[in-house]
Amino acid sequence: MSGGVEWALHCCVVLTASSRPVPAARLAELHDVSGSYLAKQLQALARAGLIHSVQGKSGGYALTRAPESISLLDVVHAVDGPGPAFVCTEIRQRGPLASPPEACTRACPIARAMSSAEKAWRAALAAVTIADLARDVAADSGPEALPGVSAWLTGDSAG
Amino acid sequence: MSGGVEWALHCCVVLTASSRPVPAARLAELHDVSGSYLAKQLQALARAGLIHSVQGKSGGYALTRAPESISLLDVVHAVDGPGPAFVCTEIRQRGPLASPPEACTRACPIARAMSSAEKAWRAALAAVTIADLARDVAADSGPEALPGVSAWLTGDSAG
DNA sequence: CTATACTCGGACATGATGAATCCGAGTATC
DNA sequence: GATACTCGGATTCATCATGTCCGAGTATAG
Numbered sequence: 001m002s003g004g005v006e007w008a009l010h011c012c013v014v015l016t017a018s019s020r021p022v023p024a025a026r027l028a029e030l031h032d033v034s035g036s037y038l039a040k041q042l043q044a045l046a047r048a049g050l051i052h053s054v055q056g057k058s059g060g061y062a063l064t065r066a067p068e069s070i071s072l073l074d075v076v077h078a079v080d081g082p083g084p085a086f087v088c089t090e091i092r093q094r095g096p097l098a099s100p101p102e103a104c105t106r107a108c109p110i111a112r113a114m115s116s117a118e119k120a121w122r123a124a125l126a127a128v129t130i131a132d133l134a135r136d137v138a139a140d141s142g143p144e145a146l147p148g149v150s151a152w153l154t155g156d157s158a159g
Numbered sequence: 160m161s162g163g164v165e166w167a168l169h170c171c172v173v174l175t176a177s178s179r180p181v182p183a184a185r186l187a188e189l190h191d192v193s194g195s196y197l198a199k200q201l202q203a204l205a206r207a208g209l210i211h212s213v214q215g216k217s218g219g220y221a222l223t224r225a226p227e228s229i230s231l232l233d234v235v236h237a238v239d240g241p242g243p244a245f246v247c248t249e250i251r252q253r254g255p256l257a258s259p260p261e262a263c264t265r266a267c268p269i270a271r272a273m274s275s276a277e278k279a280w281r282a283a284l285a286a287v288t289i290a291d292l293a294r295d296v297a298a299d300s301g302p303e304a305l306p307g308v309s310a311w312l313t314g315d316s317a318g
Numbered sequence: 319c320t321a322t323a324c325t326c327g328g329a330c331a332t333g334a335t336g337a338a339t340c341c342g343a344g345t346a347t348c
Numbered sequence: 349g350a351t352a353c354t355c356g357g358a359t360t361c362a363t364c365a366t367g368t369c370c371g372a373g374t375a376t377a378g
Contacts, residue, residue: 001244002365009269010250023325032254036368043327056375059325072272085160085244091169094191097311099300109295110168113231117283124276136268141258152256161336182354195339202356215346218354 002080004041007033009075009133011042015051016067016134017150021060026153041079048078067131073122075130086114160239163200166192167238168231168292170201174210175226175293176309180219185312200238207237226290232281234289245273 011027024042028035042061045051052064063070088111092099107115138146170186183201187194201220204210211223222229247270251258266274297305 003246003248004365005245006248006250006269013269021325025325030254030256031250033250034367037366039326040328040367046326053326054375055325055327055373057322057324057377058375061326072276086164087162089162089165091165091190091192095189097189097308099304103300106299109292109299110165110172112295113284113287113292117231117280117287120283121276121280124279125272128272128276133268133272136271140265140268141262145258149256163337180354184354193338196337198355199338199357205355212355213346214344214354214356216348216351216353217346220355 001076004037004044005076005079007031007038008041008045008079009072009130011038011061012045012050012063012067012070012075012130013133013137014146014149014153015061015063016130017146018153019062020154021054021058021062022153023060026060030149030153044079045075048074050074050078063130067134068129070130071126072128072130072133073125076125084115084118086111086118088114160235163196163203164235164238166190166197167200167204167234168289170197170220171204171209171222171226171229171234171289172292172296173305173308173312174220174222175289176305177312178221179313180213180217180221181312182219185219189308189312203238204234207233209233209237222289226293227288229289230285231287231289231292232284235284243274243277245270245277247273 010031014027014030015022024039025035027042028038031038042051042053046053046061049064050070051061053059053061088108090104090108092108093101093104106112134146169190173186173189174181183198184194186201187197190197201210201212205212205220208223209229210220212218212220247267249263249267251267252260252263265271293305
């Protein structure tokens with residue numbers, strides 16, 4: 001799985017705290033990661049409609065929907081692509097003993113089992129929202145953690 | 160996910176049909192894939208103890224355990240490695256607002272959610288065995304399909 | 319209204335990992 | 349005891365993730 005997923009998730013969680021747009025460079029400095037590369041992940045989130053960008057002097061990124069309506073699955077699909085991890089190449093239809101196409105009305109059993117497992121994975125991701133993550137962060141690091149991040153994001157970097 | 164997982168699973172299913180060792184080259188010809196590369200996947204399965212190799216003139220690969228006691232998770236772990244797909248790099252402990260190490264007694268909420276999803280995925284894979292796949296193949300392609308493959312594997316390639 | 323400074327957006331190098339291949343070590347057969 | 353066939357690891361190539369850069373566009377300030 002792409003490592004950018006972690007960055008994107010953290011960005012979504014901190015964007016929960018601030019209602020004003022936050023520049024990508026500020027998010028990168030907060031997480032101590034490459035700003036140029038984080039921009040790519042944020043662009044992917046913007047293409048998926050999860051966040052929207054505002055240009056100009058006081059522009060940046062902000063969440064499009066409410067945090068309760070953004071699931072982890074949405075973020076993973078936006079960054080890593082919606083395609084399944086396991087792709088069936090239909091090797092049962094190849095080779096000297098290839099199954100005739102008429103016998104392949106259903107997906108092959110291997111593809112079915114792998115797809116079922118990925119379905120469970122996606123269901124688990126879809127059941128958790130960005131709001132849930134923000135709540136857990138508050139429970140772990142204290143209720144003042146996210147407001148503090150928000151103040152730093154909108155304030156000066158020297159503070 | 161590595162594409163070799165599909166090859167390895169198909170090989171495990173067809174090895175169910177033959178109790179005698181099958182050379183890697185024969186398996187590659189059956190599936191019309193690169194024999195040199197399939198060897199790498201079979202070696203990974205052998206290292207994991209799922210199949211065992213016998214050398215010599217009439218050697219090859221054969222299942223070590225009963226098909227009922229080999230789960231899809233075993234095969235995926237053997238080929239793609241047991242490590243989780245999502246790795247937390249602890250970026251919460253980096254940057255100007257890094258969380259102090261004393262506040263990081265538990266894994267960060269994002270890592271927990273991703274780990275939980277992967278746990279569901281692994282559980283789904285662990286619930287399906289190679290024997291289940293063989294049964295599904297018989298249900299799809301008819302009960303004579305796997306014995307036919309077995310006959311081809313042990314017989315001559317010209318037939 | 320104009321100039322500016324700051325923002326995003328996509329196009330461009332680089333490195334690591336998967337994919338594919340080859341030749342050498344070892345053993346049951348004849 | 350020679351042989352022919354097998355596996356096993358070391359090597360090379362392609363692909364995608366990673367990381368970086370400069371140009372297009374807009375709200376602001378004068």
